[in-house]
Amino acid sequence: xxxxxxxxxxxxxxxxxxxxxxxxxxxxxxxxxxxxxxxxxxxxxxxxxxxxxxxxxxxxxxxxxxxxxxxxxxx
Amino acid sequence: xxxxxxxxxxxxxxxxxxxxxxxxxxxxxxxxxxxxxxxxxxxxxxxxxxxxxxxxxxxxxxxxxxxxxxxxxxxxxxxxxxxxxxxxxxxxxxxxxxxxxxxxxxxxxxxxxxxxxxxxxxxxxxxxxxxxxxxxxxxxxxxxxxxxxxxxxxxxxxxxxxxxxxxxxxxxxxxxxxxxxxxxxxxxxxxxxxxxxxxxxxxxxxxxxxxxxxxxxxxxxxxxxxxxxxxxxxxxxxxxxxxxxxxxxxxxxxxxxxxxxxxxxxxxxxxxxxxxxxxxxxxxxxxxxxxxxxxxxxxxxxxxxxxxxxxxxxxxxxxxxxxxxxxxxxxxxxxxxxxxxxxxxxxxxxxxxxxxxxxxxxxxxxxxxxxxxxxxx
Numbered sequence: 006x007x008x009x010x011x012x013x014x015x016x017x018x019x020x021x022x023x024x025x026x027x028x029x030x031x032x033x034x035x036x037x038x039x040x041x042x043x044x045x046x047x048x049x050x051x052x053x054x055x056x057x058x059x060x061x062x063x064x065x066x067x068x069x070x071x072x073x074x075x076x077x078x079x080x
Numbered sequence: 081x082x083x084x085x086x087x088x089x090x091x092x093x094x095x096x097x098x099x100x101x102x103x104x105x106x107x108x109x110x111x112x113x114x115x116x117x118x119x120x121x122x123x124x125x126x127x128x129x130x131x132x133x134x135x136x137x138x139x140x141x142x143x144x145x146x147x148x149x150x151x152x153x154x155x156x157x158x159x160x161x162x163x164x165x166x167x168x169x170x171x172x173x174x175x176x177x178x179x180x181x182x183x184x185x186x187x188x189x190x191x192x193x194x195x196x197x198x199x200x201x202x203x204x205x206x207x208x209x210x211x212x213x214x215x216x217x218x219x220x221x222x223x224x225x226x227x228x229x230x231x232x233x234x235x236x237x238x239x240x241x242x243x244x245x246x247x248x249x250x251x252x253x254x255x256x257x258x259x260x261x262x263x264x265x266x267x268x269x270x271x272x273x274x275x276x277x278x279x280x281x282x283x284x285x286x287x288x289x290x291x292x293x294x295x296x297x298x299x300x301x302x303x304x305x306x307x308x309x310x311x312x313x314x315x316x317x318x319x320x321x322x323x324x325x326x327x328x329x330x331x332x333x334x335x336x337x338x339x340x341x342x343x344x345x346x347x348x349x350x351x352x353x354x355x356x357x358x359x360x361x362x363x364x365x366x367x368x369x370x371x372x373x374x375x376x377x378x379x380x381x382x383x384x385x386x387x388x389x390x391x392x393x394x395x396x397x398x399x400x401x402x403x404x405x406x407x408x409x410x411x412x413x414x415x416x417x418x419x420x421x422x423x424x425x426x427x428x429x430x431x432x433x434x435x436x437x438x439x440x441x442x443x444x445x446x447x448x449x450x451x452x453x454x455x456x457x
Contacts, residue, residue, distance in 0.1 A: 020157035023129045036305070047153050054107035055129040 008040035041075040067076040081165030082162035087187035094119040095386025116192040121167040128157040155180040185209035191387045220299025224248035229239040232261040252330030253317040254279035256343040270401040279316030284434035312354025313339035334373040347415040356377030423449040
């Protein structure tokens with residue numbers, strides 16, 4: 006999967022991972038994929054819920070050690 | 081800047097039935113799963129990420145000088161929303177709950193239940209965020225704590241303030257919905273940990289058998305803690321009669337519901353025990369005993385001052401779980417249509433057995449969410 010941008014939100018606590026994700030998505034074109042790396046466990050359910058509310062598609066999420074990775078396709 | 085409010089201050093408002101408006105900004109799944117309830121609390125939900133482009137979704141339903149307590153998982157997002165309400169919305173009376181739902185789930189509110197006959201007193205510790213109830217019997221400088229929660233510092237500080245010594249830590253059964261602090265506190269203060277032997281078969285540490293006939297005395301004034309074997313929620317579940325006045329029912333009988341027998345996968349085996357405990361054993365006890373359970377599920381169960389209790393005879397009149405004459409109907413009720421099982425209940429049981437020792441942060445996470453130990457008739 007090709008990501009148009011990788012957002013490093015590691016070490017950031019709620020609400021910052023979502024605030025940064027929102028900003029990064031705004032700068033992308035429709036159909037682009039944003040890859041997000043985060044360590045805050047709260048990001049997991051919040052990113053899914055946020056993507057859904059904005060109509061974006063959460064393509065994939067993985068957990069590698071402490072790092073949560075998400076791929077979101079802009080609507 | 082929004083004012084901080086501590087869990088303790090919020091707990092006082094809840095138990096005193098003060099009008100309280102909470103804006104919970106967690107995502108809606110988390111909110112639906114578990115939220116602040118009780119007293120005169122009104123709670124509305126709007127996820128914080130819906131408010132990043134403007135606070136209109138909530139502002140239009142609120143009055144600007146109204147007191148609004150903003151809550152999230154850990155306190156970070158609610159701080160941001162409370163600031164937005166003040167800066168963008170001109171709100172003047174906003175508070176941010178310190179530590180969020182995580183801290184709320186760990187708050188214990190002590191409520192005095194009464195004086196014991198020969199001196200001493202009984203306290204109920206209400207865990208408002210999770211519906212767990214634990215008890216402290218204090219007499220003549222000594223203390224027994226029953227169904228101790230994980231946050232042992234709170235009991236220790238309370239005992240220290242009263243100048244009393246913690247001697248006995250008693251669990252009515254092996255818990256599956258919360259991590260017991262009984263053994264940890266016993267180790268810390270040099271007390272004795274008591275557990276019913278039938279629930280202790282897989283325990284990896286020493287304990288004293290909580291069994292009928294082995295009465296426990298607190299202080300010199302003979303406050304009697306009398307164990308009554310009452311299986312059904314677990315095979316070992318044991319109730320306690322304290323001072324011939326109070327009946328601590330553990331997870332067998334609650335004020336508005338009854339225990340569930342399925343948390344170890346033995347619903348079919350234990351439903352008969354549960355029925356026997358509720359419909360025969362307790363019936364032989366005095367109707368005037370005050371029932372003190374280990375949980376509550378409904379905000380309306382919180383009485384004045386936040387306490388949860390009921391007279392045994394009254395529960396035989398109005399608790400729906402005690403009104404089922406037909407055994408088959410009862411069997412169906414407690415084995416079918418059960419609520420979801422508590423979060424991480426297997427890991428919690430293994431922690432309570434001493435088989436695993438998760439880090440503090442992991443233990444907190446395991447306990448997230450409501451307790452779900454009851455069957456609602």
